[in-house]
Amino acid sequence: MAEQKSEKHNCLLPLSRIKTIMKSSPDVTHVAQESLFVITKATELFVQDLAKTIHKKSGSGKSVSYKDLSTLVDEEENMQFLQDIIPKKILAKDYLDKQNNTESDDDIVMLD
């Protein structure tokens, strides 16, 4: 149990990598050591939270799939920021159909 206690404030994710990601934002100039730690912790908690939420929502209980994840991202308000990187997978056929439909919709709009 002592190990678990120390894990609480030791980060699993590499701080240096998190710092690189933070600094890749052009507006960020200086990052205090403490804020680096807090962001790293927040990210770990976010991953845990995400995993638990998908598992709860997936219903199947024994497995977690990409579809569960993309459905969650689509439904939850606070996951909106992930919509571009975790889109719903659709069949190429459906995509093409959709495109054709919107094109014909456009035509109708133009005719109006």
Next chain:
Amino acid sequence: MAERPEDLNLPNAIIARIVKESLPDGVAVSKDAKLAISKAASVFVLYATSCANNYAMKAKRKTLNAQDVISAMDDMEFSRLIQPMEECLQAYRKEQKGKKEAAESRKKAREAEGGEDNDDGEDEKEEEVNGEEDTANKDGSGD
């Protein structure tokens, strides 16, 4: 700093471990789901940084501090992460304080001995880290 796009990815093995540990035993997570979670974590870091930076800029500070990050969680609708984050921060501060005191007492002991030691490199590094933190604290005196 980030020369290749891969530099912005987080290590998949560690993400996979965090995911596995937060789920009950025997739950399988598909490969593409793991990869997507890993990418999500990277984007989360950027998103949180950007929200936190807004707070720093509003207060006309150049250094991003811990309070900015905690405030950002509210904007991002992740308030439920705030309490565990604050607990970790308290533990971290305590730990850093302990380290600082240990370094100081080592330094004093060395001075008393006459200061012939090759361990200086490590000490300097520690001071640098603490220095950065001090400026951050001064910056964030409003919190």
